[in-house]
Amino acid sequence: MTRPLISVKDLTLRFKTDEGLVTAVNNVSFDIAPGEVLGLVGESGSGKSVTAKSLMMLNAENSVYDEGSSITLNVDGKDYDVLSLRRPAEQMIIRGGAISMIFQEPMASFAPAITIGEQMVEQLMIHSSITRSQARDISVEMLTRVGIPEPAERFGQYAFEFSGGMRQRAMIAMALSTKPRLLIADEPTTALDVTIQAQVIDLMKDLVDEFHMSILFITHDLGVIAQTADRVAVMYLGNLVETGTVRQVINTPSHPYTRGLLNSLPKLDDLDAPLTPVPGDIPSPLDRPTGCVFHTRCVESGEIAERCRSEIPGTTIGADDHRVDCHLASAGDQA
Amino acid sequence: MRDILIRANNLSVHFPLRGLGFGERPVVRACEGINIEIEKGSFFGLVGESGSGKTTLGRAMLKAAPISHGEVLYSDGEVNYSLGNIQKHELKDYRKRAQLIFQDPYAALSPRMTVRDIIAEPLEVMGITSSRDETDARVREIAAMCRLNLEHLRRFPHAFSGGQRQRISIARALVSGPKFIVADESVAALDVSIQADVLNLLNKIQQESGITFLFISHDLSVIAHTCDFVAVMYLGQIVESAPTRKLFDETWHPYTRALLSAIPSLDPDVRGNAQKLEGEIPSPINPPPGCRFNTRCPHAQDRCRSEVPEWREMSSGHHVACHFAEDLA
Numbered sequence: 001m002t003r004p005l006i007s008v009k010d011l012t013l014r015f016k017t018d019e020g021l022v023t024a025v026n027n028v029s030f031d032i033a034p035g036e037v038l039g040l041v042g043e044s045g046s047g048k049s050v051t052a053k054s055l056m057m058l059n060a061e062n063s064v065y066d067e068g069s070s071i072t073l074n075v076d077g078k079d080y081d082v083l084s085l086r087r088p089a090e091q092m093i094i095r096g097g098a099i100s101m102i103f104q105e106p107m108a109s110f111a112p113a114i115t116i117g118e119q120m121v122e123q124l125m126i127h128s129s130i131t132r133s134q135a136r137d138i139s140v141e142m143l144t145r146v147g148i149p150e151p152a153e154r155f156g157q158y159a160f161e162f163s164g165g166m167r168q169r170a171m172i173a174m175a176l177s178t179k180p181r182l183l184i185a186d187e188p189t190t191a192l193d194v195t196i197q198a199q200v201i202d203l204m205k206d207l208v209d210e211f212h213m214s215i216l217f218i219t220h221d222l223g224v225i226a227q228t229a230d231r232v233a234v235m236y237l238g239n240l241v242e243t244g245t246v247r248q249v250i251n252t253p254s255h256p257y258t259r260g261l262l263n264s265l266p267k268l269d270d271l272d273a274p275l276t277p278v279p280g281d282i283p284s285p286l287d288r289p290t291g292c293v294f295h296t297r298c299v300e301s302g303e304i305a306e307r308c309r310s311e312i313p314g315t316t317i318g319a320d321d322h323r324v325d326c327h328l329a330s331a332g333d334q335a
Numbered sequence: 336m337r338d339i340l341i342r343a344n345n346l347s348v349h350f351p352l353r354g355l356g357f358g359e360r361p362v363v364r365a366c367e368g369i370n371i372e373i374e375k376g377s378f379f380g381l382v383g384e385s386g387s388g389k390t391t392l393g394r395a396m397l398k399a400a401p402i403s404h405g406e407v408l409y410s411d412g413e414v415n416y417s418l419g420n421i422q423k424h425e426l427k428d429y430r431k432r433a434q435l436i437f438q439d440p441y442a443a444l445s446p447r448m449t450v451r452d453i454i455a456e457p458l459e460v461m462g463i464t465s466s467r468d469e470t471d472a473r474v475r476e477i478a479a480m481c482r483l484n485l486e487h488l489r490r491f492p493h494a495f496s497g498g499q500r501q502r503i504s505i506a507r508a509l510v511s512g513p514k515f516i517v518a519d520e521s522v523a524a525l526d527v528s529i530q531a532d533v534l535n536l537l538n539k540i541q542q543e544s545g546i547t548f549l550f551i552s553h554d555l556s557v558i559a560h561t562c563d564f565v566a567v568m569y570l571g572q573i574v575e576s577a578p579t580r581k582l583f584d585e586t587w588h589p590y591t592r593a594l595l596s597a598i599p600s601l602d603p604d605v606r607g608n609a610q611k612l613e614g615e616i617p618s619p620i621n622p623p624p625g626c627r628f629n630t631r632c633p634h635a636q637d638r639c640r641s642e643v644p645e646w647r648e649m650s651s652g653h654h655v656a657c658h659f660a661e662d663l664a
Contacts, residue, residue, distance in 0.1 A: 223599030
């Protein structure tokens with residue numbers, strides 16, 4: 001077994017706020033292997049983005065990592081303890097060096113008054129010792145690679161001159177130009193139309209193969225996950241409630257929350273299937289439920305409801321490392 | 336005989352832009368030659384990409400966008416209005432009969448008003464109720480219908496989640512007792528679990544009260560589950576419309592097919608079989624001649640680039656605008 005590219009262990013992250021410490025990520029562990037696409041799914045407020053930003057130490061000043069949290073990045077046989085990187089020079093490896101990130105809203109991610117090309121060149125020159133004209137050549141080549149027509153002209157244009165889909169392509173080109181090992185894609189297709197989304201997903205798949213990159217793909221759309229991910233992690237209120245291969249999680253979900261998400265999706269092949277919402281709303285992270293975090297909305301707890309209210313479920317590990325945090329699974333009711 | 340609540344006949348909505356001082360002023364042709372009929376008590380879905388003109392069409396049907404050509408006829412059995420040349424006092428009455436639910440429940444509710452006041456405002460502005468007691472009774476009735484309790488009515492919108500806020504917006508739209516509601520991307524900003532809840536609520540309201548809905552969405556799977564009739568829009572024109580079942584059983588237009596296949600399948604074993612659409616939607620300032628879809632259509636031929644396709648009925652109630660619909664099916 002190859003060593004994981006990045007290994008997150010017992011990550012707990014809290015924010016200091018006026019109302020006290022808010023737990024955004026609670027005891028989260030996962031690995032991403034080289035070349036693997038890990039999908040991270042969950043509702044708004046579940047802590048997906050905060051988890052991803054921890055990998056690049058991009059969380060705000062008021063964030064506190066609990067002792068015992070660790071993120072280990074393994075590049076070319078060398079280990080980096082991500083959470084201990086404090087100086088900007090050290091952080092280069094996680095910020096654009098081995099890890100790049102693309103965001104949901106590409107318009108907000110580009111500087112409006114600097115040309116797209118200039119922004120691409122700037123970050124390339126920071127991360128590698130090349131000349132400006134080499135950086136320019138690489139940038140134009142990357143723009144070509146992501147399917148932007150007339151890349152040489154586009155290079156000199158501003159973000160507002162690009163359409164939404166083109167901006168997201170340019171964003172991908174920029175993120176990949178430094179040849180990162182891990183790409184963090186935070187809802188990269190959410191703001192796009194389905195037809196453009198299909199194009200961008202295709203492009204990302206091609207690029208994973210070509211560059212042998214890993215991707216942490218964050219989305220709330222299980223359809224997008226089914227189409228892109230190798231493995232899936234389902235997040236709820238800062239906790240990972242289920243992880244497994246994409247087939248395990250989508251076809252045989254073990255956690256009631258994963259099942260709830262799947263049941264609330266409109267399915268095209270069965271128009272008569274009723275839409276079953278997960279009842280209620282995600283609780284405030286200031287007011288985390290005791291016991292299982294999902295017990296306030298769980299419809300399956302039934303007889304063991306009392307146990308779910310009081311006792312935090314452990315992780316049950318099934319076949320092929322299919323992990324689920326649920327009392328039902330540990331009681332053997334569900335495989 | 337079908338009972339049509341609202342219909343658009345050859346409706347066009349144009350927005351003139353500021354010119355350069357010479358030559359012709361450019362015009363955004365947001366909607367062009369639209370013909371739709373919305374049956375009373377139906378849940379009519381309108382689907383298309385961003386920039387296709389869905390919202391503009393919805394607004395024109397509420398007389399909230401200028402009607403440049405053609406007409407919109409509203410007839411609910413009590414009144415008949417032609418929105419193109421509606422009188423001021425008639426428009427006031429029409430506002431009670433036709434309402435809008437917005438996309439973003441965070442932007443649509445005033446943060447300074449309590450939920451009770453938000454819901455009551457249309458009643459007061461339109462002079463529907465005459466006393467405070469009457470208003471309160473009506474607000475409570477509607478709030479209960481949208482599963483908001485009395486405790487909620489005293490609070491301000493910031494205390495609510497996205498799903499609850501959208502229920503407040505729905506209550507506000509319902510309070511004047513409308514016959515026709517335009518729901519513009521009303522679930523797009525919500526999480527899937529909440530989205531299902533709001534869709535179920537809208538369906539329940541429609542079944543119980545017989546309100547006619549124009550449901551605008553970019554998501555065909557949502558439309559498929561809620562609407563009984565679908566119109567597909569592309570660059571300001573309707574390219575295909577049919578009862579929902581018919582459209583999904585037999586899709587005639589290549590654009591509809593592309594939209595359908597672009598929806599990511601939930602089956603991890605069915606990957607990458609989507610029929611990819613190249614490029615992006617062109618600008619409505621200079622729409623392509625002939626069939627407007629010709630620049631992206633994988634089957635486009637010379638005829639598509641010169642001749643505007645006719646709006647044809649393929650089977651009962653199923654219309655399409657494509658020269659080669661039969662050959663491609």
